[in-house]
Amino acid sequence: MISFRLNGQPQQVDVPGDTPVLWVLRDTLGMTGTKFGCGIAVCGACTVHIDGQQRRACVTPIESVAGQQITTIEAVGGDRIGQAVQEAWVKHDVVQCGYCQSGQIMAAVALLSANPKPSDADIDAAMSANLCRCGTYVRIHAAVKDAALALA
Amino acid sequence: MDVRFASAVSWPSPCAMACTAALGLLAALAPAHAAGTGDSSNSGGGFQPTPISATPDRQAGLAAFAQMERVLLHPRCLNCHVPNAPLQGDFSRVHYPPVQRGADGKGVAPLQCATCHSTANSPLPHAPPGLDTDGRPGWHMPPEHMKMSWIGLKGAALCKVLREPETNGKRSLAMLEQHMVTDHLVAWGWQPGPGRTLPPLDKTAFDEQVRAWIRNGAPCDATEPLRRSIGTMKADATREVVDHLRALAANNDPTASRSQP
Numbered sequence: 379m380i381s382f383r384l385n386g387q388p389q390q391v392d393v394p395g396d397t398p399v400l401w402v403l404r405d406t407l408g409m410t411g412t413k414f415g416c417g418i419a420v421c422g423a424c425t426v427h428i429d430g431q432q433r434r435a436c437v438t439p440i441e442s443v444a445g446q447q448i449t450t451i452e453a454v455g456g457d458r459i460g461q462a463v464q465e466a467w468v469k470h471d472v473v474q475c476g477y478c479q480s481g482q483i484m485a486a487v488a489l490l491s492a493n494p495k496p497s498d499a500d501i502d503a504a505m506s507a508n509l510c511r512c513g514t515y516v517r518i519h520a521a522v523k524d525a526a527l528a529l530a
Numbered sequence: 531m532d533v534r535f536a537s538a539v540s541w542p543s544p545c546a547m548a549c550t551a552a553l554g555l556l557a558a559l560a561p562a563h564a565a566g567t568g569d570s571s572n573s574g575g576g577f578q579p580t581p582i583s584a585t586p587d588r589q590a591g592l593a594a595f596a597q598m599e600r601v602l603l604h605p606r607c608l609n610c611h612v613p614n615a616p617l618q619g620d621f622s623r624v625h626y627p628p629v630q631r632g633a634d635g636k637g638v639a640p641l642q643c644a645t646c647h648s649t650a651n652s653p654l655p656h657a658p659p660g661l662d663t664d665g666r667p668g669w670h671m672p673p674e675h676m677k678m679s680w681i682g683l684k685g686a687a688l689c690k691v692l693r694e695p696e697t698n699g700k701r702s703l704a705m706l707e708q709h710m711v712t713d714h715l716v717a718w719g720w721q722p723g724p725g726r727t728l729p730p731l732d733k734t735a736f737d738e739q740v741r742a743w744i745r746n747g748a749p750c751d752a753t754e755p756l757r758r759s760i761g762t763m764k765a766d767a768t769r770e771v772v773d774h775l776r777a778l779a780a781n782n783d784p785t786a787s788r789s790q791p
Contacts, residue, residue: 396650418657420626421645431639434646435658442649442665492639504640507627525713 380444385453387414395441399433400424402440411451411480415509422508423480425488426450432488451480459529460487466525474512482508486522495526577712579704579760580741582748586756588766592744595689597731597739600682602688605730606719610671611680620727635673659723660737661715668715673697683760689750693757702761703744 384407391406403409405425412435415423419434421428426435427449439486454460463486466472473479482505489496489504501522510518599609609617618625627646632638637645647669648660661668672678676699680688698706710716720733733741743749746754748770 418652418654419648420658421655431642432582432645434648436648437652437660439647439649442662442667444665488640507641507645 380440382440382443382445383447386447386456389448391440395439396439398436399426399438399440399443399448400435403435403448407421409450410453413477413480415478415481420509421478421481422485423478424485425518426510427484427488430488430491432485451484454484454487459490459525460527462528463487463490463521466521466528467521470517470521472514472517472521474510474514478508478510478512480513482510482518486518486525488524490526490529494529496522498523560600562571571726577708579707579763580744582756582760583745586749587748588744588746588749588752588756591743591749591756592752594746595738595750598736598743599684599688601719601729601736602692603684603729604719604727606722606729607716608680611678612671613677613679613681613764616671629733631677632676633674635670643667643671651721653724655725659718659719659722659726663714676700686751693748693750696715702763703748703757703764704760705762707740707744708763710740 379390379392384388388408391402391408391435397406400412400414402414402473403415412426412438413423416422417436419437422434424435425432427433427447428438428443429446430449457462460483463483467479467483477524485505485508489501490506493500493504498519501519505515505518507521535784544588594660604610604622605617605622609622615628615630616625617623622732623770627641628642629643630638632642637643644667646658647667648658649662649665650660652658652660659669676697678691678699680691683691693703693706695701699709701709719729729736744757744760747758749756
């Protein structure tokens with residue numbers, strides 16, 4: 379049995395320790411907001427926060443997060459930064475197909491948590507680790523800037 | 531820690547207080563010392579450094595380093611021993627995503643090494659490799675204050691950057707041997723996961739060349755004097771500092787001076 383906190387609540391799962399966090403979220407716990415994209419930590423669709431730091435859930439063994447806090451897209455709007463990012467996403471109508479967007483939002487929240495006033499270059503560098511096949515990068519960039527302004 | 535230091539005796543001297551605080555800090559930081567130098571060595575339990583031979587053979591030492599060099603310049607090592615951002619893959623391409631080293635060599639939030647490098651290699655090609663350090667992601671490169679960049683170096687120049695404490699993370703020859711022989715990030719180079727080539731020597735052969743180089747005086751060229759000492763181990767070096775601070779504290783502690791005439 380592996381114990382951790384998920385979106386603020388204590389959670390236990392009975393799975394092999396090398397099971398990726400993404401599988402635990404989606405298959406064991408039925409939380410499908412976090413997406414499977416590439417499965418090799420390249421696209422960013424599966425991004426979650428572990429103790430406040432962004433991680434690729436598809437390559438993170440569940441045993442490595444025992445005792446830690448996992449935050450997913452389902453709860454990221456519960457804090458000030460997450461809420462500002464989600465509002466900016468709606469305002470800029472960022473989403474096209476939407477598949478990558480939970481990862482994009484988790485990455486944006488991680489960026490603004492670490493760097494409340496990111497430059498254009500900071501945004502480009504940080505968000506470049508999350509791919510979007512619809513090419514919504516311009517709107518993502520604008521929404522991150524807007525969220526930063528709203529939080530200032 | 532010494533019981534005397536743990537007990538709350540009065541400290542009339544600011545110096546003694548400072549020494550005691552330094553001792554406590556040192557004790558607290560000791561386990562993290564490795565991370566600070568970019569070293570992910572295990573505790574090194576059981577490791578015995580190779581002494582320098584009484585009759586060192588320069589040519590044998592140079593030949594051993596020539597074999598070591600083949601490994602040091604392989605992408606498994608070189609990709610992170612770089613001036614700034616890491617490289618990746620067998621062709622040492624620019625790293626995707628565009629991460630930065632960071633002060634501790636573990637990246638700069640929000641894109642840290644641990645964002646994508648987990649605790650284990652993925653069984654799938656093209657996935658970022660992983661490393662377990664005490665159950666947590668352990669991937670890193672040398673820290674900002676000691677980049678240990680080898681890009682563009684070879685032969686004697688590479689050898690000296692590797693050997694000299696000013697450029698090798700303040701390691702003695704003994705500590706350098708321990709790093710190369712026991713560090714689990716170094717050892718990862720021989721277990722890199724699918725789709726990555728291995729260094730040209732196997733790990734056992736590499737370790738033996740490291741020992742042969744040190745045993746023969748750690749030569750880097752044909753003229754400089756051979757090394758006669760391997761220096762201290764990390765634990766020894768830390769103990770020397772603790773002993774020194776204890777001596778300073780004791781000299782400023784009248785209670786201690788009364789009880790130890």
